C-alpha cells in the first residue's frame with residue numbers, strides 16, 4: 001500500500017461471494033490487518049450501512065414479501081446503495097480512509113441481473129445512476145460452491161428471503177459469479193474452501209502485490 005500518489009484519497013474495497021462464503025469473517029481480519037498498519041478503516045455492508053438503507057434491507061429480506069417483483073427488488077438494492085454511497089462511502093474515501101464493503105454492485109449484477117434474469121446491462125444501468133460516479137478500487141471475490149455456502153448459513157441462522165431462494169436460484173448465483181464477476185476488471189478471485197487463516201493470507205498477499 002506504500003508509495004501511492006492519489007492525494008490521500010482512500011480506497012474502496014468490496015468483498016463479494018455467494019451466501020455463506022465467509023465474507024464477514026474475512027472483513028474483520030482485513031480490518032485488523034489495516035488497523036495494525038495505522039490505517040483508518042470503515043466497514044459497512046449491503047444492503048444496509050445507513051439508517052435508511054437498513055430499513056430498505058428489512059423490506060427486501062423479509063420472508064413475508066415473497067410477492068416482491070424482481071424489478072422492485074433491483075431498484076430497492078440500488079436505492080439502498082445510493083444512500084450508502086453519498087452518506088458513508090464518498091465521505092470516508094474523501095477523508096483518506098479504507099472502506100471495506102460487504103457486497104456491492106457485483107451482487108446486484110449476479111443476483112438480480114443474472115439469477116433473477118433481469119439482464120446484467122439493465123441492472124448495470126440503474127446502478128450507474130445509483131453510484132453517481134463512484135467505483136470500487138478493488139473487488140475481492142470469495143469463491144465457494146453454493147451448496148457449501150448455504151449449508152454453512154443453515155447452521156448459523158434462519159434463512160432470509162434471498163437465501164430461501166432454493167437450489168436453482170443459488171446455482172444461478174454461483175454461475176453468475178463465475179461468468180460475470182470473473183470476467184470483470186479489478187476483481188481478484190480467492191479460493192473460499194480453504195481454512196479461514198489461509199484465505200486471509202491469500203487476501204493480504206493480493207493486496208500487497210497490487211500495491212493499491
Ligand code: TYD
Nearest residue numbers: 019046047077103104107108111112162163
Ligand atoms: P448479506 O448481507 O450478505 O446476507 P447475510 O445477512 O446472510 O450475511 O446479503 C443479503 C442478501 O441480499 C444476500 O442473499 C445477497 C442479496 N443481495 C442481492 O441480491 N443483491 C444485492 O445487490 C446485494 C447487495 C445483496
